[in-house]
Amino acid sequence: MSTSFLEVVEVAPRDGLQSVSTLVPTQLKIDLIRNLHAAGLRRIEVTSFVSPAALPQLADAPEIVAAAKSLEGLDASVLVPTVRHAERALAAGADHLVFVLSVSEAHNRSNVKRSPADSAAEYARVVALLPAGAKLRLNIATAFDCPLTGRVSGAAVLALLADLVPIAPWAEVGLCDTTGRASPAQVASLFTAVGHRFPTVARWAFHGHDTYGLGIANVLAAWQAGVRIVDASCAGLGGCPFAPGATGNVATEDVVWTMHGMGIVTGVDLERLCAVAQQYAALPGAQTGGRVRQALASAARREGRI
Amino acid sequence: MSTSFLEVVEVAPRDGLQSVSTLVPTQLKIDLIRNLHAAGLRRIEVTSFVSPAALPQLADAPEIVAAAKSLEGLDASVLVPTVRHAERALAAGADHLVFVLSVSEAHNRSNVKRSPADSAAEYARVVALLPAGAKLRLNIATAFDCPLTGRVSGAAVLALLADLVPIAPWAEVGLCDTTGRASPAQVASLFTAVGHRFPTVARWAFHGHDTYGLGIANVLAAWQAGVRIVDASCAGLGGCPFAPGATGNVATEDVVWTMHGMGIVTGVDLERLCAVAQQYAALPGAQTGGRVRQALASAARREGRI
Numbered sequence: 001m002s003t004s005f006l007e008v009v010e011v012a013p014r015d016g017l018q019s020v021s022t023l024v025p026t027q028l029k030i031d032l033i034r035n036l037h038a039a040g041l042r043r044i045e046v047t048s049f050v051s052p053a054a055l056p057q058l059a060d061a062p063e064i065v066a067a068a069k070s071l072e073g074l075d076a077s078v079l080v081p082t083v084r085h086a087e088r089a090l091a092a093g094a095d096h097l098v099f100v101l102s103v104s105e106a107h108n109r110s111n112v113k114r115s116p117a118d119s120a121a122e123y124a125r126v127v128a129l130l131p132a133g134a135k136l137r138l139n140i141a142t143a144f145d146c147p148l149t150g151r152v153s154g155a156a157v158l159a160l161l162a163d164l165v166p167i168a169p170w171a172e173v174g175l176c177d178t179t180g181r182a183s184p185a186q187v188a189s190l191f192t193a194v195g196h197r198f199p200t201v202a203r204w205a206f207h208g209h210d211t212y213g214l215g216i217a218n219v220l221a222a223w224q225a226g227v228r229i230v231d232a233s234c235a236g237l238g239g240c241p242f243a244p245g246a247t248g249n250v251a252t253e254d255v256v257w258t259m260h261g262m263g264i265v266t267g268v269d270l271e272r273l274c275a276v277a278q279q280y281a282a283l284p285g286a287q288t289g290g291r292v293r294q295a296l297a298s299a300a301r302r303e304g305r306i
Numbered sequence: 307m308s309t310s311f312l313e314v315v316e317v318a319p320r321d322g323l324q325s326v327s328t329l330v331p332t333q334l335k336i337d338l339i340r341n342l343h344a345a346g347l348r349r350i351e352v353t354s355f356v357s358p359a360a361l362p363q364l365a366d367a368p369e370i371v372a373a374a375k376s377l378e379g380l381d382a383s384v385l386v387p388t389v390r391h392a393e394r395a396l397a398a399g400a401d402h403l404v405f406v407l408s409v410s411e412a413h414n415r416s417n418v419k420r421s422p423a424d425s426a427a428e429y430a431r432v433v434a435l436l437p438a439g440a441k442l443r444l445n446i447a448t449a450f451d452c453p454l455t456g457r458v459s460g461a462a463v464l465a466l467l468a469d470l471v472p473i474a475p476w477a478e479v480g481l482c483d484t485t486g487r488a489s490p491a492q493v494a495s496l497f498t499a500v501g502h503r504f505p506t507v508a509r510w511a512f513h514g515h516d517t518y519g520l521g522i523a524n525v526l527a528a529w530q531a532g533v534r535i536v537d538a539s540c541a542g543l544g545g546c547p548f549a550p551g552a553t554g555n556v557a558t559e560d561v562v563w564t565m566h567g568m569g570i571v572t573g574v575d576l577e578r579l580c581a582v583a584q585q586y587a588a589l590p591g592a593q594t595g596g597r598v599r600q601a602l603a604s605a606a607r608r609e610g611r612i
Contacts, residue, residue, distance in 0.1 A: 180601070183567055184526060213516075213560035213597040217523035220490060254519035261489055289597070291519040295486070 004264045007043060007229045009205065010036050010252055012280055013064070014045040014079055016237030017057055019248060022285040026060040030067040032279060036234060037071045039272035041252075044068065045098060045231070048079035049089040062092035069093055077137060081112050086126045096135035098174075099123050103156050104146035107178070111141075120163050127168045136171040138164060139207065143175040143190065144182035154190050158197055165198050172203035174231065177218060180211025184221035191225035205229035208250045210236060210289050215250030216258055223259075230255060235277040236289025251290025253277050270296075310570045313349060313535045315511065316342050316558055318586055319370070320351040320385055322543030323363055325554060328591040332366040336373040338585060342540060343377045345578035347558075350374065351404060351537070354385035355395040368398040375399055383443060387418050392432045402441035404480075405429050409462050410452035413484070417447075426469050433474045442477040444470060445513065449481040449496065450488035460496050464503055471504050478509035480537065483524060486517025490527035497531035511535035514556045516542060516595050521556030522564055529565075536561060541583040542595025557596025559583050576602075 013033055017024055029047075036044055046068045052059035061078065068076035077096035080086040086097055101119035102108035108116050123138065130136065143157050157175070165173070175190060191204060206222035206229070208215050219230055232255045238248020256268045274293050281288045319339055323330060335353075342350055352374045358365035367384065374382035383402035386392040392403055407425035408414035414422050429444065436442065449463050463481070471479070481496060497510060512528035514521050514537070525536055538561045544554020562574045580599050587594045 180597075181567070183564075184523075185568065210519075211597060211601045212563055213522045213557065214564060216519045217490075217526055217564075220523055251519065257518055258489070258520060258523075261487070262491065291486075291517060291595070295517045 006259050009043040009231045010041045011045040011231050012234040012237045016233040020285045035276040040268040043075045046076045049085040065092045065094050083125045098137040100139040102141040104142040106148040107142045107146050124167045138171045139174040141176045142178045144177045145179045169200040174205035176207040180209035184217045187218045187221040188225045207231035210250045235280040253292045254290045257292040312565050315349045315537045316347045317351040317537050318540040318543045322539040326591045341582040346574040349381045352382045355391035371398045371400050389431045404443040406445040408447040410448040412454040413448045413452045430473045444477045445480040447482045448484045450483045451485045475506040480511035482513040486515035490523045493524045493527040494531045513537035516556045541586040559598045560596045563598040
């Protein structure tokens with residue numbers, strides 16, 4: 001019998017740090033990525049190429065890419081919202097781009113000042129730029145719920161994907177629960193629907209948040225619907241510095257703990273991962289989440305190990 | 307079509323406060339119970355009759371029962387581990403007892419210095435004491451996993467229940483994930499098995515912890531297996547003062563938020579409940595959990611409501 005495997009995409013260096021308002025020194029970011037790699041993570045979203053004025057935290061993207069490329073066997077992806085930033089990322093040596101747009105018109109306009117249709121055209125231009133062998137993830141933000149307009153229908157996601165998928169049928173597609181308000185039933189139903197509608201897409205990914213405590217339940221729903229790639233953030237780092245208390249991404253260590261408990265392989269060393277999570281959690285201004293890090297630390301204290 | 311209803315049993319006044327090392331004044335406890343009642347909760351585990359020397363926090367159990375009985379329509383239950391404490395509870399006017407024992411022999415001996423078989427005999431004596439009309443919940447602790455000995459087999463739970471159920475076939479039975487290490491698959495499978503094996507038990511309940519982030523996923527698994535009674539603790543209050551970082555019960559507000567999102571009725575006013583959760587979370591020494599309380603407070607701040 002073949003072993004089940006979940007591909008965990010670590011997003012703390014990008015989605016997590018993006019939410020930390022205090023500037024983190026570049027060398028510390030690189031050390032954290034090295035530690036994540038040493039804990040067995042082989043896919044890391046290492047940074048984002050965006051306007052340094054808008055997100056000063058990620059202004060060191062080129063140095064981060066250079067450092068990440070030196071780590072053996074690491075598939076280091078970078079987020080890009082536009083052609084211009086995709087060009088910068090490729091010039092810096094990135095070979096795995098993550099293009100993001102929102103189903104929700106209001107959210108897309110708020111984020112990138114474009115309609116989803118204009119972002120779709122931008123996506124086509126990014127795909128045309130890619131050199132041979134480059135990898136691509138297409139991330140659909142607000143695929144379940146929008147912070148500005150509420151529930152997003154599955155039909156809207158299917159309609160947007162009908163325009164996007166033919167542009168690069170080989171791309172991995174991530175459906176993102178931006179608000180954390182997706183229900184497990186909705187997650188299962190949408191992944192089942194897109195799988196039937198777009199059989200040429202071989203790789204679907206789920207990107208979830210734990211804002212309302214449904215992070216792990218939604219990851220499990222995605223797994224049960226056949227999804228084998230999940231984004232997660234070490235220490236649950238994430239949230240938004242402008243929305244105190246809005247908590248962030250589902251914690252990588254919670255995902256790994258849950259999957260290992262089900263006999264599913266991730267390749268991650270949970271103990272080493274928890275040690276890195278403690279480092280992330282100690283960053284000034286970090287908004288953390290997840291339960292496993294504290295639960296295991298507490299168990300270790302009881303057993304006199306730390 | 308009939309509406310789906312989840313009966314939420316609020317356990318913060320007992321399971322939650324039990325973990326708070328600082329003594330909470332009796333009047334404050336009573337105020338909190340009143341506020342929970344005002345938020346729509348109609349089942350509350352209000353206290354426990356145990357040795358005041360072992361748990362000074364719950365030494366005021368008789369006053370708490372008297373106060374709870376004055377609240378209209380409130381089904382106030384109290385935890386009792388032995389006949390002696392059951393007698394005290396009944397003398398104080400309690401009319402709904404929760405008897406608890408562990409499947410795990412090591413855990414039961416550690417908690418009540420008895421084998422599970424001796425506790426089963428104690429259960430029979432408690433049942434014999436009950437006046438007509440009194441209600442009874444039988445709680446099976448470590449029904450999935452034991453902090454001392456690890457995984458508990460479903461067969462062990464079925465064997466113990468085979469002795470216990472005939473003593474009071476009309477009693478409600480709660481299966482408790484004491485460590486928070488149960489998986490959703492295990493929860494679904496055990497509730498399905500006991501439902502088939504003991505068809506005379508009309509009311510099954512799930513008591514879960516969120517120690518490893520699986521709290522809501524396990525509640526959903528129980529719901530899908532047909533369980534319509536769930537224990538939860540306001541603000542996720544719980545854990546153990548002797549095990550720092552060991553986090554507690556699944557948060558009532560997270561359960562209510564999730565269920566309401568699925569169109570399931572609980573009778574609870576979520577906004578009022580979150581206000582009470584803030585009060586519980588502010589208790590000195592409280593170990594809190596859950597995500598919805600903070601997420602909604604943050605949303606309210608963004609909208610300028612608070």
